[in-house]
Amino acid sequence: MPQWSDYSNGERIKILRGTEIAQGDLAEKTGLSIATIQAAEQDKRLSLPTLMKLAAALSVDTSVIVGQQAPRRAMRQEDRTMMRDLSHAVHDTATGTPPVVEAPDLDELAKITRQGWELYWKGHYSEVGSLAAPLLRSAAARLYEQPVGEQSEAWGAVADAYRICAYVANLMGVRDLAYAAIGHAQRAAENAGDQLRQALVTSGRSWVYLRDARLPEALELAEKAAVDIEPRFSRATPEQLTVYGSHVNFAAVVASRMGNKDRAADYLSQSHAAGARMGREVRAHGTLFGPVSASTQAVGINVSLGQTGKALALIEEISKDDTGQLSEAAQHRYALDKAMAQADAKMWDASLDTLEGALRSAPHWARHQALPQVIVSKVGRASTTRLRRVSKLIGAGPAMSGFPAPTPKTAL
Template sequence: MRELRKRADLTQRELATAARVSFRTVENLEQGRGGTPRLETLRKLAAPLRTTTSHLQGDHAEAGNPDADTVERWANVRAALLGPPPVLGPDDVPPTVAGVQTLVRDMTPLFSGDQFAELSTVLPPLLREAELLGAEGRSVRVRLLQLAGWLMVQTRQFEAAEVALSRALDGSADRLEGAATVTTQCWLLLRQGRLSAARELAARWADELEPRMSRATPDELSAWGWALLRLSAASVRDERPGDADDALRLAHAAAVALGREHAPGGDFLRAFGPTTVALKRAENASVVQRPDEVLRLSALVPMGGRRPTSNNWNRHLLDVANAEVELRNYGRAVEKLTEIRNNSPEWLPNQRFARDILGKVVRKRRRLTPEIRELADAVRLPADM
């Protein structure tokens, strides 16, 4: 970083000012102190240093680092994904494809509704039953592994997520089924901070999935659109704004061609359309710290038709809350965080972004209201924040 700063003809203080970080942050990074920097800090530094976030980061991916309660809650799910293949005992009744399909269908609302406590109990035996189905259970097994991989990413258990998603991709029968897995794989790479890998994977699949617009089916447009959204997300975080805008423009074209939110086969993970693109456009504005633009775009989000998935909508509310904090509207930020807590109480504790936002609010307040203290407990904000 020191060499890049010298090439850019910047002092440490000038770099800190241009990147909107503290002088001590720059000083500590150049002297190798302070541990591994946050991805957001590296993104801020990349532009004035005329480089990319991934170049500053090197090969260091972010660990999952879930808290002890999360590790304990999902131990049986991790064992089912990472352990040896299950074996039927002499007195065990073998599962049937129809039976496992019914269970997966009945459990899907638990995934889309962020019912993590119940999933931690019912998912392990179902994963084992799916493995016992053999070749005839390929389709339902891939679907369950897609859901389990998404859940492991959501709860920052990255090793288990990688295993589940790799197995799902290996079992995919065609490119659209594979694309449903790759969308989550890209998200996993983004959460780990592996921006180059996420960008390359999304770009390769976007090229492979690009349809002829005059003949494209809704499922093809949805798959292509999601690959483009992941490409845009990786690019904007890697300080490649032109690539991010190009990918988002093409995703918008796919959404316009659809004309509505479309979920292939009713799969909430693949729901795509104008609303989803609008939410991701606001997310990109949040990443590059344009709070006014986030709020402007939020007001334009089309909410007719299919409601966006819980995951995408809650992320949007976090972007809005962060924008309100940046504009010093702390009360409005707390309102948005409270809305998320009321709607998805089990989703919120897994969001490091939520802790960052509330931490800013806490530092700016002399006294904390009961509502803020409750939120601090909900997002597991450290007591010394």
């Protein structure tokens, strides 16, 4: 597969423009002539002012066009535009300058935040990001309008908005922005004086570390978040158990990625205990947890530990009625874990059937996931027709990037 640096500047511009933007549309967005656009794409002429205008219109850094940095994986034009606005919102609000937007009341901010989490758990990450930027600006505006001494709830709203921004950035692979947003969320949660929010942010930071392959730090933070809010089961509210259960489950996930079976088993035990105590799935503070969540996530944890038999045994116990209680994103993630377990068990066709079902039911979600490509790489003896069909859905193999072959440098 060609590397991003293998292309010429003109080829990179054309690839970034894609089929979504015609040359005429790009000319209109930049204020440049079509002839200038054509010259840039043909590597005949690319001045610095033209480069700057093209980068802004295509929602990328100039370093991406000149090949110093590759574009983000699975990012389309609308994703890049959304992430650019999200980045501006995160960094601008952190400067301490009041945003020039209307400040909704706290109830309205809470309502919008819940809408954001609903979209998130449906797997509509681009939509969440488009909502998160104005939410953060509005929450910051409310904070500045609150009287001194009455800012705790507003700080909480700001913390929630930063946390959503961090989660979107982390999923999109924009790690620097994820680190920045979760750091601002931590400060806001501390100013809110809310221990539960602080634990949620700590867990969020742990997830950023996990995606950045910083496993020891991720486990340390995940454990801290769980311990800080561990409730007494006899007195705990469903909300407290939801947050605690999701935290210990995540600690089990991190432990499994480190290959620590004993630690993972201990946290899984606590997760199942919390789920059993709840008796049903409950949504709270942007998360969903209950007995079904504990069981389905245990499948992925056992897969990570190489305990395929345990994973398949759990799958046999989980019904469609059970998974129907989960959020859409959690259902899709469970399907991928199931497909991975089947692949590890050399159930090639069953694995591809499960994977294909997830890809077809949630293409908007699947394009932000790396696991489908891993599953396909494991499947070695499936039906060739089925394998090609699934590979086409995820773009596996040489055509994965969707880029054309680069023109040989000697011909440029």
